[in-house]
Amino acid sequence: xxxxxxxxxxxxxxxxxxxxxxxxxxxxxxxxxxxxxxxxxxxxxxxxxxxxxxxxxxxxxxxxxxxxxxxxxxxxxxxxxxxxxxxxxxxxxxxxxxxxxxxxxxxxxxxxxxxxxxxxxxxxxxxxxxxxxxxxxxxxxxxxxxxxxxxxxxxxxxxxxxxxxxxxxxxxxxxxxxxxxxxxxxxxxxxxxxxxxxxxxxxxxxxxxxxxxxxxxxxxxxxxxxxxxxxxxxxxxxxxxxxxxxxxxxxxxxxxxxxxxxxxxxxxxxxxxxxxxxxxxxxxxxxxxxxxxxxxxxxxxxxxxxxxxxxxxxxxxxxxxxxxxxxxxxxxxxxxxxx
Amino acid sequence: xxxxxxxxxxxxxxxxxxxxxxxxxxxxxxxxxxxxxxxxxxxxxxxxxxxxxxxxxxxxxxxxxxxxxxxxxxxxxxxxxxxxxxxxxxxxxxxxxxxxxxxxxxxxxxxxxxxxxxxxxxxxxxxxxxxxxxxxxxxxxxxxxxxxxxxxxxxxxxxxxxxxxxxxxxxxxxxxxxxxxxxxxxxxxxxxxxxxxxxxxxxxxxxxxxxxxxxxxxxxxxxxxxxxxxxxxxxxxxxxxxxxxxxxxxxxxxxxxxxxxxxxxxxxxxxxxxxxxxxxxxxxxxxxxxxxxxxxxxxxxxxxxxxxxxxxxxxxxxxxxxxxxxxxxxxxxxxxxxxxxxxxxxxxxxxxxxxxxxxxxxxxxxxxxxxxxxxxxxxxxxxxxxxxxxxxxxxxxxxxxxxxxxxxxxxxxxxxxxxxxxxxxxxxxxxxxxxxxxxxxxxxxxxxxxxxxxxxxxxxxxxxxxxxxxxxxxxxxxxxxxxxxxxxxxxxxxxxxxxxxxxxxxxxxxxxxxxxxxxxxxxxxxxxxxxxxxxxxxxxxxxxxxxxxxxxxxxxxxxxxxxxxxxxxxxxxxxxxxxxxxxxxxxxxxxxxxxxxxxxxxxxxxxxxxxxxxxx
Numbered sequence: 040x041x042x043x044x045x046x047x048x049x050x051x052x053x054x055x056x057x058x059x060x061x062x063x064x065x066x067x068x069x070x071x072x073x074x075x076x077x078x079x080x081x082x083x084x085x086x087x088x089x090x091x092x093x094x095x096x097x098x099x100x101x102x103x104x105x106x107x108x109x110x111x112x113x114x115x116x117x118x119x120x121x122x123x124x125x126x127x128x129x130x131x132x133x134x135x136x137x138x139x140x141x142x143x144x145x146x147x148x149x150x151x152x153x154x155x156x157x158x159x160x161x162x163x164x165x166x167x168x169x170x171x172x173x174x175x176x177x178x179x180x181x182x183x184x185x186x187x188x189x190x191x192x193x194x195x196x197x198x199x200x201x202x203x204x205x206x207x208x209x210x211x212x213x214x215x216x217x218x219x220x221x222x223x224x225x226x227x228x229x230x231x232x233x234x235x236x237x238x239x240x241x242x243x244x245x246x247x248x249x250x251x252x253x254x255x256x257x258x259x260x261x262x263x264x265x266x267x268x269x270x271x272x273x274x275x276x277x278x279x280x281x282x283x284x285x286x287x288x289x290x291x292x293x294x295x296x297x298x299x300x301x302x303x304x305x306x307x308x309x310x311x312x313x314x315x316x317x318x319x320x321x322x323x324x325x326x327x328x329x330x331x332x333x334x335x336x337x338x339x340x341x342x343x344x345x346x347x348x349x350x351x352x353x354x355x356x357x358x359x360x361x362x363x364x365x366x367x368x369x370x371x372x373x374x375x376x377x378x
Numbered sequence: 379x380x381x382x383x384x385x386x387x388x389x390x391x392x393x394x395x396x397x398x399x400x401x402x403x404x405x406x407x408x409x410x411x412x413x414x415x416x417x418x419x420x421x422x423x424x425x426x427x428x429x430x431x432x433x434x435x436x437x438x439x440x441x442x443x444x445x446x447x448x449x450x451x452x453x454x455x456x457x458x459x460x461x462x463x464x465x466x467x468x469x470x471x472x473x474x475x476x477x478x479x480x481x482x483x484x485x486x487x488x489x490x491x492x493x494x495x496x497x498x499x500x501x502x503x504x505x506x507x508x509x510x511x512x513x514x515x516x517x518x519x520x521x522x523x524x525x526x527x528x529x530x531x532x533x534x535x536x537x538x539x540x541x542x543x544x545x546x547x548x549x550x551x552x553x554x555x556x557x558x559x560x561x562x563x564x565x566x567x568x569x570x571x572x573x574x575x576x577x578x579x580x581x582x583x584x585x586x587x588x589x590x591x592x593x594x595x596x597x598x599x600x601x602x603x604x605x606x607x608x609x610x611x612x613x614x615x616x617x618x619x620x621x622x623x624x625x626x627x628x629x630x631x632x633x634x635x636x637x638x639x640x641x642x643x644x645x646x647x648x649x650x651x652x653x654x655x656x657x658x659x660x661x662x663x664x665x666x667x668x669x670x671x672x673x674x675x676x677x678x679x680x681x682x683x684x685x686x687x688x689x690x691x692x693x694x695x696x697x698x699x700x701x702x703x704x705x706x707x708x709x710x711x712x713x714x715x716x717x718x719x720x721x722x723x724x725x726x727x728x729x730x731x732x733x734x735x736x737x738x739x740x741x742x743x744x745x746x747x748x749x750x751x752x753x754x755x756x757x758x759x760x761x762x763x764x765x766x767x768x769x770x771x772x773x774x775x776x777x778x779x780x781x782x783x784x785x786x787x788x789x790x791x792x793x794x795x796x797x798x799x800x801x802x803x804x805x806x807x808x809x810x811x812x813x814x815x816x817x818x819x820x821x822x823x824x825x826x827x828x829x830x831x832x833x834x835x836x837x838x839x840x841x842x843x844x845x846x847x848x849x850x851x852x853x854x855x856x857x858x859x860x861x862x863x864x865x866x867x868x869x870x871x872x873x874x875x876x877x878x879x880x881x882x883x884x885x886x887x888x889x890x891x892x893x894x895x896x897x898x899x900x901x902x903x904x905x906x907x908x909x910x911x912x913x914x915x916x917x918x919x920x921x922x923x924x925x926x927x928x929x930x931x932x933x934x935x936x937x938x939x940x941x942x943x944x945x946x947x948x949x950x951x952x953x954x955x956x957x958x959x960x961x962x963x964x965x966x967x968x969x970x971x972x973x974x975x976x977x978x979x980x981x982x983x984x985x986x987x988x989x990x991x992x993x994x
Binding site: 046048050051054082084096112118122124125211214223227232248251260266287289307310320324343356 | 379380381382383384385386388389392393397398399400401402403404405406407408439477478495528529530552553555556559560561562563579580581582583584585586587589612613614615616617619630633634635636637638639640641642643645647648673674677678682685710720723724726727728731732740747749750754756757758759760761764765766767768769771772773782783786790791798799800801804805806807808810811812813814815816818819821846848850873
């Protein structure tokens with residue numbers, strides 16, 4: 040038995056949002072009488088951080104601390120329409136809708152503050168800490184809370200805003216495939232290092248080095264979590280997972296996690312990530328949504344690394360020990376391609 | 379240990395980093411509920427008198443249903459209601475009807491002909507899950523087993539069994555014209571003839587389970603205001619609401635859908651099969667009904683990422699520039715459409731990957747087979763073709779003896795390039811990602827590749843739409859009569875269409891992909907120049923290429939396979955503290971019974987069956 044090391048590369052781009060548009064998202068923002076803000080959505084937080092990202096976007100846009108913003112979502116009676124959390128559309132579509140709603144609410148808030156301070160709303164700025172100042176005269180100030188109280192009880196004004204983001208549905212040419220698909224793309228490149236056991240056919244991934252371009256990391260911790268977890272999922276797809284191991288034959292389909300193989304959390308390999316940020320012009324603060332795409336480059340990178348290690352091209356996923364061993368057998372032994 | 383760095387030095391002039399909240403590692407508001415196990419999921423909404431729904435499922439890949447006998451089951455203990463296919467008010471739907479894409483082709487409960495193992499036929503609503511299971515086992519379905527087809531290319535043969543009556547050719551109908559989606563850009567056949575090497579390959583994705591910890595499900599209950607509340611694990615609240623309203627022929631305003639904490643989605647929770655049956659069960663029984671998959675159903679009946687088969691043929695010059703790329707793709711949709719037809723549109727818009735190739739053609743088929751329908755999953759429509767493209771790129775690199783990273787950088791798309799779907803590329807960053815990943819992995823690339831940029835070298839000639847050869851092979855139904863080549867046709871006519879036939883659309887706030895220049899909006903005969911015609915859009919080759927051996931870190935085979943030979947050498951075996959009281963799923967809060975499990979709530983709108991949630 041011997042272990043053969045190999046490395047493989049792959050790079051990809053990934054379209055953000057429902058491909059042909061026609062997928063609106065709405066958001067409503069209003070202030071409470073004590074100057075906190077509610078963002079009302081019907082987008083689903085799958086654990087990916089929908090609520091966190093929209094909360095940060097709302098806070099940034101209104102100009103208040105993130106602690107003063109709450110996100111209420113996933114109730115069809117209170118939340119306005121949203122197409123759903125899929126197609127990497129959450130951050131992009133819902134984020135844009137939240138920006139629009141938050142801008143409108145901010146406008147009303149500044150008007151209310153202007154009335155209290157007896158200045159023009161255009162002369163006001165927020166400090167991000169819950170205060171509204173007259174530009175160039177930091178002494179003339181009012182808190183967001185005082186502004187909200189004044190708007191509610193003295194001025195009779197609702198500090199609120201409505202937002203929607205919609206890229207209208209577009210057509211596809213039947214003969215040429217001409218279309219106006221999604222508006223922005225995320226990018227990634229990965230290098231996978233692994234070793235292959237030429238006796239058992241088992242592949243062990245040793246390390247991943249990667250660069251992911253995400254427009255802007257709206258929340259760097261959540262980006263990190265997505266990228267590490269998503270890359271792990273890509274490795275799992277490459278090496279282990281399928282509901283039909285002998286596709287297209289339907290036999291031997293797994294029915295539980297004893298049969299459906301996935302590596303455990305303890306097998307998450309070391310992953311050194313570089314995050315690049317090239318903001319997309321139509322994305323909220325440029326952010327593109329890293330969730331879906333981060334798994335994709337791992338599949339081919341693993342396949343390319345296996346070839347590099349033992350000279351076996353596994354063009355059919357998953358790359359099971361059986362396929363690796365059969366390939367080695369046909370080749371008359373492992374053929375390391377150098378590296 | 380894993381590590382992360384933020385390369386703020388790159389694209390710094392395109393970013394304003396002076397922001398207050400964006401870019402901060404803010405902790406999620408609902409973290410305390412998650413880490414203490416108190417965030418409520420759909421399944422935590424325990425209603426007094428909750429009934430359980432289970433389905434009788436087909437044991438066959440393909441069979442006509444002669445008769446369904448429920449007599450024995452009806453009198454079994456705990457059985458409250460048996461729901462037959464005819465009890466579903468509007469028993470035919472397709473998911474993307476909500477955006478007007480495709481024809482209704484799938485029944486919620488199938489009473490005529492089952493087309494995959496596990497297809498639901500009859501639903502039983504009983505007091506306990508066990509009683510529902512037992513009653514399902516007692517229902518006798520008399521089948522007339524039919525021949526089935528499981529392979530995508532066999533399903534396209536003239537004599538193949540018809541899987542889905544709505545699409546009798548076993549393919550989704552594109553534009554009421556073709557049995558596949560075409561992409562045509564330039565003249566791939568001509569470019570193949572001019573290429574120094576041809577590299578071909580075939581790639582096969584496997585069906586993959588989304589594998590959420592929480593299986594799909596919903597709990598519905600009648601409320602006292604003539605409405606139904608539905609707690610669901612859906613990824614798309616209004617998608618599920620709209621689908622339920624259509625199948626049950628009931629105004630959506632009569633339903634109150636509440637989602638929220640989801641135990642993993644990954645695309646597997648958009649199909650909206652549970653909400654309609656749960657609400658229907660509640661409507662027919664007047665009691666709360668829960669319907670969820672068990673793990674076996676989640677894995678074998680729940681829709682997976684569909685398998686895809688891709689064939690790629692590249693024509694390349696010996697310096698590594700790819701001058702033509704042809705795709706033939708087969709998406710295994712399973713028995714019904716769900717989302718596969720749309721995935722193909724998305725996939726087609728993605729071709730030929732993140733590279734600028736002057737001649738691209740593609741035929742992609744959405745094929746019906748007698749297996750579990752496929753649906754969305756992380757990377758929807760892209761994962762499979764990216765696997766294929768990137769494996770293929772390594773074969774191309776080996777064929778011309780190039781460092782695979784350098785090959786990609788050489789062919790990478792750049793700002794201003796024309797994409798095959800005829801829109802201009804912008805905001806590109808593939809080259810930079812490749813450079814940074816190589817650097818992190820100590821995989822050396824030559825200085826000229828390290829110096830390349832997505833911002834430079836694009837556009838100009840590379841922004842042109844070439845004269846394009848089109849064909850009308852593969853009209854809907856033509857394959858029924860004789861087997862037709864599935865690859866893009868080898869002959870066609872020069873397109874007489876203007877280069878931009880699809881009206882570009884604008885977003886409400888910002889613009890989408892920028893539109894192709896319309897300068898050649900009439901067919902221009904000399905778009906392809908006389909000299910090295912097919913390669914004209916390719917960037918100049920870096921001067922030193924060819925003399926420099928690939929770096930030691932990745933030694934390439936010195937001998938290239940002869941032109942035209944497939945390169946495949948091995949056989950293809952088959953800062954603020956979290957606020958506790960702000961969790962989103964508030965809607966259950968307002969009503970708190972003083973006596974648990976008491977019935978008869980008087981408050982308008984409240985369910986008479988609410989009895990609190992688990993874990994309180």
